[in-house]
Amino acid sequence: xxxxxxxxxxxxDLHLExxxxxxxxxxYSMPVQYPLGIMGEHKHTRAKAGLFDVSHMGxxxxxxxxxxxxxxxxxPVDVAGIEPMTQRYALFTNENGGIDDDLMISNAGxxxxxxxxAACKDQDLARMKAGLPDCEVSAITNRALLAxxxxxxxxxxxxxxxxxxxxxxxxxRPMVIEGIDCFIGRAGYTGEDGFEISVPNENAxxxxxxxxxxxxxxxxxxxxxxSLRLEAGLCLYGxxxxxxxxxxxxxxxxAMQKVRRADGERAGGFPGADIIFKxxxxxxxxxxxxxxxxxxxxxxxxxxLQDGDGNTIGQVTSGGFGPTLExxxxxxxxxxEYAKVGTxxxxxxxxxxxxxxxxxxxxxxxxxxxx
Amino acid sequence: xxIKYTVDHEWVKLEADDIVLVGITNHAQEQLGDVxxxxxxxxxxxxxxxxxxxxxxxxxxxxELKAPVSxxxxxxxDVLADEPNIVNDDPLEAGWFCRIKLSxxxxxxxLLDEDAYNxxxx
Numbered sequence: 001x002x003x004x005x006x007x008x009x010x011x012x013d014l015h016l017e018x019x020x021x022x023x024x025x026x027x028y029s030m031p032v033q034y035p036l037g038i039m040g041e042h043k044h045t046r047a048k049a050g051l052f053d054v055s056h057m058g059x060x061x062x063x064x065x066x067x068x069x070x071x072x073x074x075x076p077v078d079v080a081g082i083e084p085m086t087q088r089y090a091l092f093t094n095e096n097g098g099i100d101d102d103l104m105i106s107n108a109g110x111x112x113x114x115x116x117x118a119a120c121k122d123q124d125l126a127r128m129k130a131g132l133p134d135c136e137v138s139a140i141t142n143r144a145l146l147a148x149x150x151x152x153x154x155x156x157x158x159x160x161x162x163x164x165x166x167x168x169x170x171x172x173r174p175m176v177i178e179g180i181d182c183f184i185g186r187a188g189y190t191g192e193d194g195f196e197i198s199v200p201n202e203n204a205x206x207x208x209x210x211x212x213x214x215x216x217x218x219x220x221x222x223x224x225x226x227s228l229r230l231e232a233g234l235c236l237y238g239x240x241x242x243x244x245x246x247x248x249x250x251x252x253x254x255a256m257q258k259v260r261r262a263d264g265e266r267a268g269g270f271p272g273a274d275i276i277f278k279x280x281x282x283x284x285x286x287x288x289x290x291x292x293x294x295x296x297x298x299x300x301x302x303x304x305l306q307d308g309d310g311n312t313i314g315q316v317t318s319g320g321f322g323p324t325l326e327x328x329x330x331x332x333x334x335x336x337e338y339a340k341v342g343t344x345x346x347x348x349x350x351x352x353x354x355x356x357x358x359x360x361x362x363x364x365x366x367x368x369x370x371x
Numbered sequence: 372x373x374i375k376y377t378v379d380h381e382w383v384k385l386e387a388d389d390i391v392l393v394g395i396t397n398h399a400q401e402q403l404g405d406v407x408x409x410x411x412x413x414x415x416x417x418x419x420x421x422x423x424x425x426x427x428x429x430x431x432x433x434x435e436l437k438a439p440v441s442x443x444x445x446x447x448x449d450v451l452a453d454e455p456n457i458v459n460d461d462p463l464e465a466g467w468f469c470r471i472k473l474s475x476x477x478x479x480x481x482l483l484d485e486d487a488y489n490x491x492x493x
Contacts, residue, residue, distance in 0.1 A: 039405035321407040
């Protein structure tokens, strides 16, 4: 796609002004890094606070008398159990039990506020409209989405919006901040404490500048967003998850609450339930695992994983260099018999064998604020 | 001392009639971003002009160093194995990659001078 055809977020001018190196991502022109560089941006986020433009993601409102229960037809998740003013991670599954996207669902009291991946938003919107005939499903295109992440995020937000101080991880609220109508969730995708803030398009630039005026806050591009989420063991849709990977294989059973499982009160009723329940009962043949790597050479997406005898046992789905670990970091899928933490396997990089150990995820401890 | 360049953003410093030192330009290191790993060629290995002789891994991606001239490797900058960031900090001096003994000195004529190289950046 040529540059002229790329969509721009409301922060586009700001990205250019800050020296962002713009690339095409999911149809949008987005900053992959700023002059600080991926390594510096990554470390700054873990040390202080980083500001991310995630306006390319899809924001959707779902309204209906039984919106939460209705939504359970699309996801293997306890949506009815999401307390008002909180949010939860969810997965759209398909008839084969595979994952068509991952998403966040917030209970906004009188409706659900949903955030989906940029690359999937058209298909997700169509799925919700078709699958929720009794609900009003509307794309929210007049709002930008910002994330502030890192140990200083809470103190920065407390100065701008004191009411954020008593929010804990996964809390969500509408809130007027500096006169602007925001939706704010205490969540993110870096493994750090932080907030995601939905802001009207016309206020997004001023809001971002207000945050950047704080000494602790630097703008962070997609490059560091990727290395941060990888160290935190979080999946990137289209890489670590896709329509062929099931929640069981993807090690995302924590996202499937008991009430939706085979012996739960509202068991099944979502696409692929039979296949997913069968895998739950009998085990899957492959699992997503973290990989700790010997030496300094990054093991990247697509690298083949082998046992000691040269047999293929899996593939790397995300990999790179972890600036906080100061070492390469990767995740991938392996045959279940190799999925135990501590198992020694081999990764092939440019036909060279690199020693790899199946490792506990996350590699870098998550530091969410659970109150 | 004469320095030449390639369209692949490498520099070639003539140290003797048939010996050159090879590295990447400042523009190249800026484009790559933080270098986290360098895989260097074997000493005495031989290459044709344009062959991949080294891998440079940045946080973002892997890219190749191409042999700017044909010849054999007579030295490599082992320091880069432990401190690959030197490629970012000092690409034109301490961040050199390897020393090559040319098998065909006429290939030097195919390289760019500084003005011609700078023109490729515009």
